[in-house]
Amino acid sequence: MGIIKTRDLIYEYIRRDEEGNVEGITRALDDINLDVKQGDFVAILGHNGSGKSTLAKHINAILYPTEGTVWVDGMDTAREEHLWEIRQKAGMVFQNPDNQIIGQVVEEDVGFGPENLGVPTKEIWERVEESLKAVGMYEFRKHSPNKLSGGQKQRVSIAGVIAMHPKCIVLDEPTAMLDPNGRKEVIRAARALNDVEEITIILITHYMEEIIYANKVFVMDKGRIAMEGAPKEIFSHVEKLKALRLDVPQVTLLAHELKKSGLSVPDGILTCEELIEALKL
Amino acid sequence: MSLILDHVSYLYEAGTAMEYTALRDVCLKISKGEFIGLIGHTGSGKSTLVQHLNGLLKPVSGNVYFNGADIHDSDYNKKELRSKVGLVFQYPEHQLFEADVFSDVCFGPKNLGLDKKETELRAYAALKQVGLEDEYFYQSPFDLSGGQKRRVAIAGVLAMQPEVLVLDEPTAGLDPKGRDEILDRIAKLRDETGMTVILVSHSMEDVARYVDRIIVMNKGQIMFDDKPREVFRHYRELEAVGLAAxxxxxxxxxxxxxxxxxxxxxxxxxxxxxxxxxxxxxxxxxx
Amino acid sequence: MEEQSEEADSLAIWAGCRVGAGSGPVGNEENMLREITLGQYYQTDSVIHRMDPRVKLVTTVCYIISLFIVDNIAGYVIAGVFLALVIRLSRVPVKYMIRGMKSIVFLLIIAAGFNLFLTPGETIATFWKLKITREGIRLALFMAIRLVFLLMGSSVMTLTTTPNNLTDGMEKLLGPLKHLKVPVHEIAMMMSIALRFIPILLEETDKIMKAQIARGADFESGNLIKKAKSLVPLLVPLFISAFRRANDLAMAMEARCYRGGEHRTKMKPLIYKKRDGIAYGVVLIYLVLCVAVGKILL
Known part of the structure; x- marks a missing residue:
């Protein structure tokens, strides 16, 4: 079994009006089956409200399935006795960098997780150092988080998770509030962890250029998995992606348009070099 | 209509150890009907710049002129200026506060001292302009989706019938479709009304399709100010400052x-x- | 902006929050916030800075008590000398401290004034209907000295201790109260989170204010009721945002396995060093001296 596995996962919540009367039931996740292997880089793509964040919160046992099961490293997330172990194994980075940093100094924030786990003081310091180095934020360890850029804050958040020695990190739209430089920083950090530390990465996003490095992509819509495959396969369905409120990189779109005009260009072109190759120039 | 920044400089925390120059000798002329993209990464000074356009910030040195008048003259009516130069901040949904969408949009015109009828007419027109359906008018703004909230917030400024509309990162946090919808809507609005529109963004790709002039900010200075294609010719220089064509x-x-x-x-x-x-x-x- | 110098420690958050600073229509409020420099952490390296926060807390409390024990000139001289020595050791420039005191001058005048004019006793001079008495002068003088010493004394503590250090110290000192079901850890955690979020919320206040001013809102003119009403467009979004942040933060803390104070270890545990013992000794001697001089000798 993989590090993260879900079977027939359904999540429903009850909508209530202002007086608290039941208005109806919303099915936020519908029949999700995932199997993520240790060391994978998985991207989950979807427009706002597609259910991707709800799915992410199941992996960290912040939400529990209404029906079906989620296993993290073989542990059923619905079983309370595993709660803390699951949260340690599957760390989570959230969207808003300001709302997840607890410490007033970078190093203290990174130490927060290990402190909660009851790690001895000396080891906390070692973990903090190695984690900050892993995301390239060691020189900022004495800084106040308020003085960092968005990308740097998110890297601190990632370090805070790494310090708990997880097997898997779920990044829930970590770049949605960042500028392009910040986005690159965060994605680079996530890729490095995946490559070097072999930590499983689950990246939730709606930026298409960020999923290019994933080995598997799931596209979500209305709580269901609408598409899955390697980035190349996903990007070869330009029209379908557009129907799902997503877009593709300009080069992919251009290749797609050229193909429609009769040129022999393969589907799912991801880079400029591939396009030139395809045009046989 | 013309908006002129004449050698404008601005410092944050002036006189302290934290002093930081946000704008350095910026000169700029914005004319009626222009569609401008203001590009720069975080900390480039673009947000500081737009806050000078409606007098929210006062230059440390230099002057800002709207229709020929210095907006920081002691007898200048700033309130009127702010209705003429409408500024919509980033994450505008963070400023919604009324119990329903319609009342929230009425806030601006009401502050201008307009009567009830005129206020409501303007609010209605503004909500139509941003393409929000009638069924949402009496809902709480907090129950809307991200894209809808953003429309309401833009309508809140439009209802003051500004001559210039400045939008600070109007697409931040929206998904690709939501982003296109908002930008298409703004472009349409500009075509219909002939309003001057300034889009502040850190994405060249987003604005390139729409605007006819791009101003690139870097370290508090204007780096390029030209037609998009002319600006993109300098793609290597753009890259050097962390932007990309x-x-x-x-x-x-x-x-x-x-x-x-x-x-x-x-x-x-x-x-x-x-x-x-x-x-x-x-x-x-x-x- | 990000490349602040190395000295940027936690407390720099106060100065660090860039509240839109300076001129502009919302400038006044911010300046007011900035004026309150009383007790802002002053970054430098000194014996006092390195001292255990518990020592500093206890000393401050003892010092305040001592100010109420002594009741004569000699006692105040001792208290003054002690304070001067501590300030000297802390390496906080006296100028910096005095600047911080400016904000309390008004309070000082009122307090002294009341004592000066309203103390019954032997009349020395009369202005209009107000009488100045010998006892009044004495009381006003002592009151002023007491107040100044008190504020300076406690600001030495905050000037030399980062807030999170201070909360740590408080948590540890009040630790025994846990047995009385006082949620000491939770209170300390709340304080440090509040400190972390104050600059963020200040910045947000500034943003919302500006956004509403751009929609023609007026926060300045009008009578009190009108002014209070004009705050609604500011407070509603601010509260909504604060609640959202609180919600997010709670989730983020849970995701990082936070479950209260039990089983928690400390990254920076408080351990008494030799200098802390010495400091306690000095404080004890000072207290004895105060009692002796203030109560017995004279």
Whole structure:
């Protein structure tokens, strides 16, 4: 079994009006089956409200399935006795960098997780150092988080998770509030962890250029998995992606348009070099 | 209508150890009906710049003129200026506060001292302009989706009937479709009303399709101020300051280098397609 | 902006929050916030800075008590000398401290004034209907000295201790109260989170204010009721945002396995060093001296 596995996962919540009367039931996740292997880089793509964040919160046992099961490293997330172990194994980075940093100094924030786990003081310091180095934020360890850029804050958040020695990190739209430089920083950090530390990465996003490095992509819509495959396969369905409120990189779109005009260009072109190759120039 | 920034400089925390120059000797003229993209990364000074346009910030040195009058003259009516130069902040949904959408949009015109009827007419027109359906008018703004909230917030400024509309990162946090919808809507609005629109963004790709002038900010100074295609010609310099031209610029440059005779100033995918097809035909390529 | 110098420690958050600073229509409020420099952490390296926060807390409390024990000139001289020595050791420039005191001058005048004019006793001079008495002068003088010493004394503590250090110290000192079901850890955690979020919320206040001013809102003119009403467009979004942040933060803390104070270890545990013992000794001697001089000798 993989590090993260879900079977027939359904999540429903009850909508209530202002007086608290039941208005109806919303099915936020519908029949999700995932199997993520240790060391994978998985991207989950979807427009706002597609259910991707709800799915992410199941992996960290912040939400529990209404029906079906989620296993993290073989542990059923619905079983309370595993709660803390699951949260340690599957760390989570959230969207808003300001709302997840607890410490007033970078190093203290990174130490927060290990402190909660009851790690001895000396080891906390070692973990903090190695984690900050892993995301390239060691020189900022004495800084106040308020003085960092968005990308740097998110890297601190990632370090805070790494310090708990997880097997898997779920990044829930970590770049949605960042500028392009910040986005690159965060994605680079996530890729490095995946490559070097072999930590499983689950990246939730709606930026298409960020999923290019994933080995598997799931596209979500209305709580269901609408598409899955390697980035190349996903990007070869330009029209379908557009129907799902997503877009593709300009080069992919251009290749797609050229193909429609009769040129022999393969589907799912991801880079400029591939396009030139395809045009046989 | 004209808006002029004359040698404007601005410092944060002036006189303390934290002093930090946000704008350095910025000169700028914005004329009626222009559609401008103001680009720069975080900390480039673009947000500080737009706050000078409606007098929220006062330059440490230099002057700002609206229709020929210095907006920091002691007898200048700033309130009127703010209705003429409408500024919509980033994450505008964070400023919604009324119990329902319609009342929230009424807030601006009401502050202008308009009577109830005029206020409501304007609010209604503004909500129509941003394309929000009637069924949402009496809902709580907090129950709307991200894209809808943003429309309501823009309508809240439009209802003051500004001559200039400044939007600070109007698409931040929206998904690609939501982003396109908002930008399309703004472009349409500008076509219909002839309003001057300034889009503040850190994405060249987003604004390139719409605007006819791009102002690039870097370290508190204007780096480029020209037509999009002219600005993108400097793609290497843009890269050096952490910005990038649209991907299409890179594709066209690469194709040109490979010997395909295409125009490298192209800014949209559609144009690129046409150009490539034409060039291939000229080369006698297989079409 | 990000490349602040190395000295940027936690407390720099106060100065660090860039509240839109300076001029502009919302400038006044911010300046007011900035004026309150009383007790802002002053970054430098000194014996006092390195001292255990518990020592500093206890000393401050003892010092305040001592100010109420002594009741004569000699006692105040001792208290003054002690304070001067501590300030000297802390390496906080006296100028910096005095600047911080400016904000309490008004309070000082009022307090002294009341004592000066309203103390019954032997009349020395009369202005209009107000009488100045000998006892009044004495009381006003002592009151002023007491107040100044008190504020300076406690600001030495905050000037030399980062807030999170201070909360740590408080948590540890009040630790025994846990047995009385006082949620000491939770209170300390709340304080440090509040400190972390104050600059963020200040910045947000500034943003919302500006956004509403751009929609024609007026926060300045009008009578009190009108002014209070004009705050609604500011407070509603601010509260909504604060609640959202609180919600997010709670989730983020849970995701990082936070479950209260039990089983928690400390990254920076408080351990008494030799200098802390010495400091306690000095404080004890000072207290004895105060009692002796203030109560017995004279």
């Amino acid at each position: 649209p991907q299409i610029t890179y594709i066209m440059q690469a194709l040109k280098k490979k010997g395909l005779d295409v125009d490298t100033d192209i800014t949209s995918v559609e144009e690129a397609k046409e150009a490539i097809l034409k060039a291939l035909k000229r080369n006698g390529g297989a079409v």
